[in-house]
Amino acid sequence: MVLKSSVFLRTFIPHFQLHLVILYMKGTNESGLTDISNLGEFGLINRITKDFPTFHQNVVKGVGDDAAIVEESENTVQVYSTDLLLEGTHFDLAYVPLRHLGYKAVAVNLSDIVAMNAHPYGITVSIAVSNRFPIEAVDEIYEGIKLACQKYEVDLLGGDTSSSRLGLVISVTAFGRAEKSEVVYRKGAKPKDLICVSGDIGAAYAGLLVLDREKSVYLKAPNTQPDLTDYDYVVGRQLKPEPKLGIINQLKSLGLHPTSMIDISDGIASELHHICEQSNCGATIYAGKLPIDYQTVKVAEEFKISPTTFALNGGEDYELLFTLPIQDFDKVKSIREFTIIGHITEEPGQIHVVLDSGEVVDADALGWDHFKE
Amino acid sequence: MVLKSSVFLRTFIPHFQLHLVILYMKGTNESGLTDISNLGEFGLINRITKDFPTFHQNVVKGVGDDAAIVEESENTVQVYSTDLLLEGTHFDLAYVPLRHLGYKAVAVNLSDIVAMNAHPYGITVSIAVSNRFPIEAVDEIYEGIKLACQKYEVDLLGGDTSSSRLGLVISVTAFGRAEKSEVVYRKGAKPKDLICVSGDIGAAYAGLLVLDREKSVYLKAPNTQPDLTDYDYVVGRQLKPEPKLGIINQLKSLGLHPTSMIDISDGIASELHHICEQSNCGATIYAGKLPIDYQTVKVAEEFKISPTTFALNGGEDYELLFTLPIQDFDKVKSIREFTIIGHITEEPGQIHVVLDSGEVVDADALGWDHFKE
Numbered sequence: 221m222v223l224k225s226s227v228f229l230r231t232f233i234p235h236f237q238l239h240l241v242i243l244y245m246k247g248t249n250e251s252g253l254t255d256i257s258n259l260g261e262f263g264l265i266n267r268i269t270k271d272f273p274t275f276h277q278n279v280v281k282g283v284g285d286d287a288a289i290v291e292e293s294e295n296t297v298q299v300y301s302t303d304l305l306l307e308g309t310h311f312d313l314a315y316v317p318l319r320h321l322g323y324k325a326v327a328v329n330l331s332d333i334v335a336m337n338a339h340p341y342g343i344t345v346s347i348a349v350s351n352r353f354p355i356e357a358v359d360e361i362y363e364g365i366k367l368a369c370q371k372y373e374v375d376l377l378g379g380d381t382s383s384s385r386l387g388l389v390i391s392v393t394a395f396g397r398a399e400k401s402e403v404v405y406r407k408g409a410k411p412k413d414l415i416c417v418s419g420d421i422g423a424a425y426a427g428l429l430v431l432d433r434e435k436s437v438y439l440k441a442p443n444t445q446p447d448l449t450d451y452d453y454v455v456g457r458q459l460k461p462e463p464k465l466g467i468i469n470q471l472k473s474l475g476l477h478p479t480s481m482i483d484i485s486d487g488i489a490s491e492l493h494h495i496c497e498q499s500n501c502g503a504t505i506y507a508g509k510l511p512i513d514y515q516t517v518k519v520a521e522e523f524k525i526s527p528t529t530f531a532l533n534g535g536e537d538y539e540l541l542f543t544l545p546i547q548d549f550d551k552v553k554s555i556r557e558f559t560i561i562g563h564i565t566e567e568p569g570q571i572h573v574v575l576d577s578g579e580v581v582d583a584d585a586l587g588w589d590h591f592k593e
Numbered sequence: 594m595v596l597k598s599s600v601f602l603r604t605f606i607p608h609f610q611l612h613l614v615i616l617y618m619k620g621t622n623e624s625g626l627t628d629i630s631n632l633g634e635f636g637l638i639n640r641i642t643k644d645f646p647t648f649h650q651n652v653v654k655g656v657g658d659d660a661a662i663v664e665e666s667e668n669t670v671q672v673y674s675t676d677l678l679l680e681g682t683h684f685d686l687a688y689v690p691l692r693h694l695g696y697k698a699v700a701v702n703l704s705d706i707v708a709m710n711a712h713p714y715g716i717t718v719s720i721a722v723s724n725r726f727p728i729e730a731v732d733e734i735y736e737g738i739k740l741a742c743q744k745y746e747v748d749l750l751g752g753d754t755s756s757s758r759l760g761l762v763i764s765v766t767a768f769g770r771a772e773k774s775e776v777v778y779r780k781g782a783k784p785k786d787l788i789c790v791s792g793d794i795g796a797a798y799a800g801l802l803v804l805d806r807e808k809s810v811y812l813k814a815p816n817t818q819p820d821l822t823d824y825d826y827v828v829g830r831q832l833k834p835e836p837k838l839g840i841i842n843q844l845k846s847l848g849l850h851p852t853s854m855i856d857i858s859d860g861i862a863s864e865l866h867h868i869c870e871q872s873n874c875g876a877t878i879y880a881g882k883l884p885i886d887y888q889t890v891k892v893a894e895e896f897k898i899s900p901t902t903f904a905l906n907g908g909e910d911y912e913l914l915f916t917l918p919i920q921d922f923d924k925v926k927s928i929r930e931f932t933i934i935g936h937i938t939e940e941p942g943q944i945h946v947v948l949d950s951g952e953v954v955d956a957d958a959l960g961w962d963h964f965k966e
Contacts, residue, residue: 267728268735268754275746276714288717288750290768292665300750302766304719308758341649344661346677346764355640362641373648377661377673381641385681386759391719393675393766395663 285406285498286335286482287396297403299340299396301332307387314438315431318357320459321390322364328485329394330372330463331538335483336405337468338398342377343369346391348384361390372465402477404542409480409499413543413564416478418467418557420511421488422527425534426519427451427458453515461538467557468540474551478542487535488561489583492571495543502570505562505583532573532583658779658871659708659855660769670776672713672769674705680760687811688804691730693832694763695737701858702767703745703836704911708856709778710841711771715750716742719764721757734763745838775850777915782853782872786916786937789851791840791930793884794861795900798907799892800824800831826888834911840930841913847924851915860908861934862956865944868916875943878935878956905946905956 278291287301305325307313316324326343333340345365349358358381369376377395434446448455464483471478480499482491488510492503510531520527543564544552552560565572571583651664660674678698680686689697699716706713718738722731731754742749750768807819821828837856844851853872855864861883865876883904893900916937917925925933938945944956 268731269749272739272749273743274748275742276748279715279748279750285751288715290715290750292671298665298671300715300717300766300768302717302719302752302764304721304753304755304762304764306721306755306757306759306762309721309756342652342661342663342673344673344675344766346675348677348679348682348762358641366645369648370646375647375649375652376642376645377652377663378658379675380677382677382679383682384679384759386679386757386762389677389679389721389759389762391675391677391764393673393717395673 286332287338287394289336289403291400292397295400297338297398297400299333299336299338299398299403300393301329301396302391302393303329303332305390305392307389312432312435313388314435316459318360319364319367322361322366323368323460324364325390325392326365326368326372326374326394327461327463328538329392330368330374330396330465331461331483331485333394333396334463334465334468335481335540336396336398337402337471337478337481338396339465339468340372340374340394340396340463342375342395344377344393344395345379346381346389347379348382348386348389350385350387351383353388372463402472404478404481405498406480406482406495407498408478409495409501409543409564410545411501411564411566412546413479414546414549414552414560415492415503415505415541415543415562415564416552416558416560417484417488417511417539417541418464419537419539420513420516421484421537421539422510422512422520422530422534423454423457423516424461424536424538425458425487425530426516427454427456428534428536429523430455430519431458451515451519453513454519458536461536463538464540470555470557471542474555476544476548476551478544481540481542484537484539484541485535487531487533488541489532489571490535491541492583493569495541496564496569496571499564500568502565502567502572503562504565504572504574504580506574508574508576509559509561511559511561528573528575659705660711660767662709662776664773665770668773670711670771670773672706672709672711672771672776673766674702674769675764675766676702676705678763678765680762685805685808686761687808689832691733692737692740695734695739696741697737697832697834698763698765699738699741699745699747699767700834700836701911702765703741703747703769703838704834704856704858706767706769707836707838707841708854708913709769709771710775710844710851710854711769712838712841713745713747713767713769713836715748715768717750717766717768718752719754719762720752721755721759721762723758723760724756726761745836775845777851777854778871779853779855779868780871781851782868782874782916782937783918784874784937784939785919786852787919787922787925787933788865788876788878788914788916788935788937789925789931789933790857790861790884790912790914791837792910792912793886793889794857794910794912795883795885795893795903795907796827796830796889797834797909797911798831798860798903799889800827800829801907801909802896803828803892804831824888824892826886827892831909834909836911837913843928843930844915847928849917849921849924851917854913854915857910857912857914858908860904860906861914862905862944863908864914865956866942868914869937869942869944872937873941875938875940875945876935877938877945877947877953879947881947881949882932882934884932884934901946901948 287299290298292298330340430451507528517527573583660672663671665671703713803824880901885900890900946956
């Protein structure tokens with residue numbers, strides 16, 4: 221089974237790899253090679269995965285949706301989702317309590333399962349921590365993981381723990397199940413479908429701005445205690461997102477079957493682009509219809525940013541964005557838990573926002589592009 | 594769904610969390626809190642997971658084996674394994690080619706599936722890279738991932754890519770399937786069972802020592818080209834481990850069903866401890882029976898370390914260690930692909946090594962304890 225590695229090795233250890241590593245150590249990229257930021261996260265995923273082979277006929281949906289789908293039996297599928305959270309990129313230990321971090325790491329993965337209209341049943345967790353972390357800190361993270369497992373009735377199926385010289389890293393994979401006929405993809409939206417969103421949006425981003433401001437205050441005056449009383453809702457939305465299992469149960473009990481669905485991790489503008497790309501359509505939404513909490517509006521005013529921007533581009537709300545046939549209008553219009561914010565159009569990739577003034581603008585799909593600072 | 598986070602927050606952001614974070618930044622732990630290195634990896638996992646609830650009756654095996662097992666149908670199970678690989682802890686970019694790194698990240702996870710006597714069918718991959726990495730470097734990693742997918746006919750089911758300020762991080766989850774009756778756990782070994790190992794062992798550790806020496810040479814004299822010709826086998830074993838799918842197929846075709854099995858990631862001594870702990874038994878192995886390649890012996894001599902130590906404590910061989918009923922002796926003794934190295938005994942936790950001199954010593958179960966430097 222062992223390969224003729226010597227040839228394989230010599231072709232690129234000294235010439236290619238060391239070259240790369242040296243560039244990397246130097247912190248420069250003046251090599252004629254391509255910056256990752258030129259592609260962005262999704263460009264990169266498309267580039268990387270475009271020519272991977274498929275061996276198993278029962279893999280229904282691979283890369284490109286919230287989760288992967290694998291046929292389990294004639295009528296049921298397994299649903300898998302994975303996420304990697306890194307200190308400094310995805311969270312800042314200066315203001316994210318470790319218990320919340322554990323909870324959130326689970327919640328955001330369960331949210332991906334729920335976004336396929338599936339029910340999560342398990343997770344695996346891998347954590348890497350510095351030797352300098354006391355065990356009590358790891359206990360705190362797992363306490364949060366356990367709270368999420370208890371609340372959403374998912375089992376901890378396994379995982380590993382290792383040391384890190386790099387900071388704290390958490391990787392969670394979530395496992396779910398669904399009836400094959402009930403799975404909802406990003407690709408099923410049709411022109412005239414209603415675009416709906418659960419709960420309210422923009423709050424998690426408002427919470428992030430508040431926490432970031434508190435951190436600055438703390439760094440300047442470490443003896444002050446942050447007072448977050450007036451921001452409890454938005455800070456809670458940032459630190460403790462919840463997968464919207466209740467919403468998919470409610471949709472089912474109302475006899476509503478979304479034509480497409482996605483969870484809001486990167487902001488509505490970005491998520492609508494995903495739905496429109498996969499469904500080969502466009503969308504028009506109404507700024508005045510976006511459900512935004514009073515506290516979110518207040519924070520937007522403090523930071524002199526439009527609340528609509530929070531809602532469209534803020535991200536991390538983990539609400540569900542979904543489309544329903546227009547025939548469902550009467551069923552949906554009076555449901556308190558979702559809001560109709562617009563409709564699907566025929567123009568591929570065109571996402572328009574109708575402002576309160578009546579002006580129609582292109583939605584900015586920046587979202588939270590992980591490769592742009 | 595949003596919690597009263599303000600109370601929850603204030604109880605431990607300023608008092609507990611900032612305290613921890615400050616200690617962590619300072620790089621000290623003079624706090625009365627417990628060092629992680631006091632527990633080691635498995636102590637930590639046991640501590641963390643001991644009081645997690647189980648909600649789903651179809652979860653057969655959670656934390657504590659190579660992989661998690663979840664019932665899929667009356668006769669089949671799903672098998673899941675996950676691993677997190679960090680630059681500086683699990684690999685060193687100075688001598689691990691990126692393509693090999695991608696390959697190995699997949700291979701070691703497939704090995705965990707195979708160690709349950711199951712067949713892998715898919716993986717998810719999450720990667721975090723520095724902005725300073727060129728896309729060509731990410732391409733190299735995925736090229737290695739693709740090679741492994743092609744060789745073992747597994748599908749890339751999904752994953753994500755994000756930026757890292759911390760160095761390169763790769764997380765892989767592997768998915769497999771097995772007939773329920775064919776799954777092999779760590780817990781089934783019985784006194785008098787034969788202890789067998791596939792292939793040869795200690796080579797991957799020998800390869801690591803050689804690569805580490807070449808790195809030192811390179812750092813002192815960057816214009817020299819490493820010449821690894823005489824070390825191709827051991828270096829290949831370190832950089833390009835292979836999951837032993839062929840072995841489980843061969844066992845099946847021979848009508849052999851192991852009573853326990855594990856893959857050798859941390860060294861035979863450590864793996865035997867896992868089997869003995871889960872099976873409530875002991876083991877005696879014979880140093881003279883350990884299958885060690887000629888090149889491994891040569892490297893051991895160069896480094897003035899006993900080849901037996903390489904074999905027992907080296908790790909990363911990803912061979913299979915398994916037990917068979919003594920009745921299978923005649924079937925096994927002439928199979929070239931496995932070696933009988935000893936037998937299971939009744940004394941719980943006692944792992945003895947019979948040296949060539951006839952002397953009997955306790956095997957040292959140090960392995961590669963991730964929390965000890």
